[in-house]
Amino acid sequence: xxxxxxxxxxxxxxxxxxxxxxxxxxxxxxxxxxxxxxxxxxxxxxxxxxxxxxxxxxxxxxxxxxxxxxxxxxxxxxxxxxxxxxxxxxxxxxxxxxxxxxxxxxxxxxxxxxxxxxxxxxxxxxxxxxxxxxxxxxxxxxxxxxxxxxxxxxxxxxxxxxxxxxxxxxxxxxxxxxxxxxxxxxxxxxxxx
Amino acid sequence: xxxxxxxxxxxxxxxxxxxxxxxxxxxxxxxxxxxxxxxxxxxxxxxxxxxxxxxxxxxxxxxxxxxxxxxxxxxxxxxxxxxxxxxxxxxxxxxxxxxxxxxxxxxxxxxxxxxxxxxxxxxxxxxxxxxxxxxxxxxxxxxxxxxxxxxxxxxxxxxxxxxxxxxxxxxxxxxxxxxxxxxxxxxxxxxxx
Numbered sequence: 001x002x003x004x005x006x007x008x009x010x011x012x013x014x015x016x017x018x019x020x021x022x023x024x025x026x027x028x029x030x031x032x033x034x035x036x037x038x039x040x041x042x043x044x045x046x047x048x049x050x051x052x053x054x055x056x057x058x059x060x061x062x063x064x065x066x067x068x069x070x071x072x073x074x075x076x077x078x079x080x081x082x083x084x085x086x087x088x089x090x091x092x093x094x095x096x097x098x099x100x101x102x103x104x105x106x107x108x109x110x111x112x113x114x115x116x117x118x119x120x121x122x123x124x125x126x127x128x129x130x131x132x133x134x135x136x137x138x139x140x141x142x143x144x145x146x147x148x149x150x151x152x153x154x155x156x157x158x159x160x161x162x163x164x165x166x167x168x169x170x171x172x173x174x175x176x177x178x179x180x181x182x183x184x185x186x187x188x189x190x191x192x193x
Numbered sequence: 194x195x196x197x198x199x200x201x202x203x204x205x206x207x208x209x210x211x212x213x214x215x216x217x218x219x220x221x222x223x224x225x226x227x228x229x230x231x232x233x234x235x236x237x238x239x240x241x242x243x244x245x246x247x248x249x250x251x252x253x254x255x256x257x258x259x260x261x262x263x264x265x266x267x268x269x270x271x272x273x274x275x276x277x278x279x280x281x282x283x284x285x286x287x288x289x290x291x292x293x294x295x296x297x298x299x300x301x302x303x304x305x306x307x308x309x310x311x312x313x314x315x316x317x318x319x320x321x322x323x324x325x326x327x328x329x330x331x332x333x334x335x336x337x338x339x340x341x342x343x344x345x346x347x348x349x350x351x352x353x354x355x356x357x358x359x360x361x362x363x364x365x366x367x368x369x370x371x372x373x374x375x376x377x378x379x380x381x382x383x384x385x386x
Contacts, residue, residue, distance in 0.1 A: 029246075029306035030269040032262045053222075058252035059271065066259050069225045076223040078252065113222035 001175040003037050005188050008154065014181040018156075026125060026153065030063045038175055039067025042123060042151040045173045045193040046072075049148050052118040053077055055140060057107065057132055060125040064153050068123055079136055080108045092142050096135035099128065107132070109139040116144030127152040127174065130161030137170060149173050157189050194368040196230050198381050201347065207374040211349075219318060219346065223256045231368055232260025235316060235344040238366045238386040239265075242341050245311040246270055248333060250300065250325055253318040257346050261316055272329055273301045285335050289328035292321065300325070302332040309337030320345040320367065323354030330363060342366050349374075350382050 013021040025031040042064070055077045056065035062078060069076035083093065083106055090111050097104045114120065120140050124133055127150075137147045147170060155162060155174035162172050177189040206214040218224040235257070248270045249258030255271060262269035276286065276299055283304050290297045307313065313333050317326055320343075330340045340363060348355060348367035355365050370382040 023303060024305070028271055028273075028303045030259065030262070030271065032259065032266070032269060035259070036263065059255060059273075062252060062255040063259050063269070066223065066225065066228070066256050067263075069223070070229065073225070076225060076256070078221055078223065080221075080252075110216060110221045112217070 001037065001041050001191055001193065003034060004153070004176045005191075007031065007034055008176055008178070008186055008188075012186060014183060014186055017180070017182050020154070020156070020178065020181060020186070022154065026063075027060045035063045035067045038064045038153055039069075039071050041175055041193045042068040042121065042173065043071035045151070046121050046149055049121075050119050051121045051148060052145075053114065054121050054123055055079065055109075055114065055136065056123045057081070057136055061123055064125065064151075065123040068121065068151065072121070075113070077109070077113045079139065081105045083108050092139045094135035094138050096131050099131070107135045107139065109136075109143065111143050114140055114143040114145050118145040119148045120145050121149055121151055122147055123151040123153075125153045127155040127161040127165075127172070128159040130159075130164040133161065133165055133170075134168070137165075137168075151175075151193075154178060194230065194234050194384055194386065196227060197346070197369045198384075200224065200227055201369055201371070201379055201381075205379060207376060207379055210373070210375050213347070213349070213371065213374055213379070215347065219256075220253050228256045228260045231257045231346055232262075232264050234368055234386045235261040235314065235366065236264035238344070239314050239342055242314075243312050244314045244341060245338075246307065247314050247316055248272065248302075248307065248329065249316045250274070250329055254316055257318065257344075258316040261314065261344065265314070268306070270302070270306045272332065274298045276301050285332045287328035287331050289324050292324070300328045300332065302329075302336065304336050307333055307336040307338050311338040312341045313338050314342055314344055315340055316344040316346075318346045320348040320354040320358075320365070321352045323352075323357040326354065326358055326363075327361070330358075330361075344368075344386075347371060 372382040
């Protein structure tokens with residue numbers, strides 16, 4: 001998506017060959033018009049697939065997932081990164097290793113909000129190692145629903161996430177594919193939407 | 194807001210006189226049409242106030258804040274509940290005691306995204322003791338910006354949050370004010386928008 005690639009080029013900041021900071025339009029400050037465009041692009045990519053709900057992972061997935069769910073006119077479901085302190089009845093959990101944080105966390109989904117037979121669009125902000133998406137997809141499937149596609153705002157295509165997920169049979173829709181990056185800038189590959 | 198009160202009445206679940214679960218439309222599963230209506234209501238309530246940005250707290254504030262920022266056509270800024278593992282240069286922090294979790298956490302704001310002189314609409318999902326909003330407002334003010342109003346989706350008006358914040362001079366805009374609740378249901382007071 002050209003608008004997104006422009007934002008990454010102009011406002012993103014590659015700290016090194018691995019860490020891309022997009023705080024200024026995606027993770028901390030959120031560019032509302034850009035998120036609306038991402039929502040439109042994801043919705044367009046799954047048109048006629050009968051998506052029943054959009055599932056995302058707190059916190060950075062929420063803004064793009066919200067805009068996508070709005071266009072598709074379906075509910076959005078948020079997976080939490082730790083078990084609730086209030087009530088854990090009716091939850092499914094998957095352990096996910098975060099390479100960013102260097103530690104595992106428990107991805108938690110309430111089964112009340114994903115139903116058997118439903119068609120789900122899973123959305124997350126980044127795809128790198130694929131661990132978070134893999135864990136989220138496993139929760140959706142344990143609830144009896146189907147992951148029709150995994151929508152990614154920014155894919156780091158030099159990391160193994162896409163290979164891992166495609167190898168498991170998932171369809172990936174990335175709005176921007178970063179092929180390489182350094183302090184001198186970012187090189188893009190062909191995006192899916 | 195009638196639509197919101199209806200959702201609380203029909204889909205909310207008061208566990209006791211203190212804990213209101215709104216997982217099915219606000220915290221876990223998010224009703225996109227309802228969030229759009231909340232965004233419209235907040236935006237209407239601050240019309241002509243020249244709001245420069247919407248600030249919210251992860252994760253449950255993001256959906257309503259996103260919709261509000263969209264209507265106002267301004268950026269949304271997300272305050273994190275713990276310091277970043279990647280980069281903490283240029284951040285301000287405030288310690289906030291969470292009565293839900295029974296422990297304090299560090300609310301963290303990047304100063305790059307809130308500028309001196311800006312007019313800010315602060316949005317959060319719940320107002321109870323007022324500690325989170327107080328901490329968030331202090332960060333915005335330490336960055337030199339002005340908190341024009343604090344928008345709350347659901348206020349528990351039997352708790353001291355509003356009194357605390359109004360006593361500090363803040364204007365509160367609550368879309369639903371829960372006056373009392375029990376396992377038998379919820380009683381509402383007059384909402385601000």
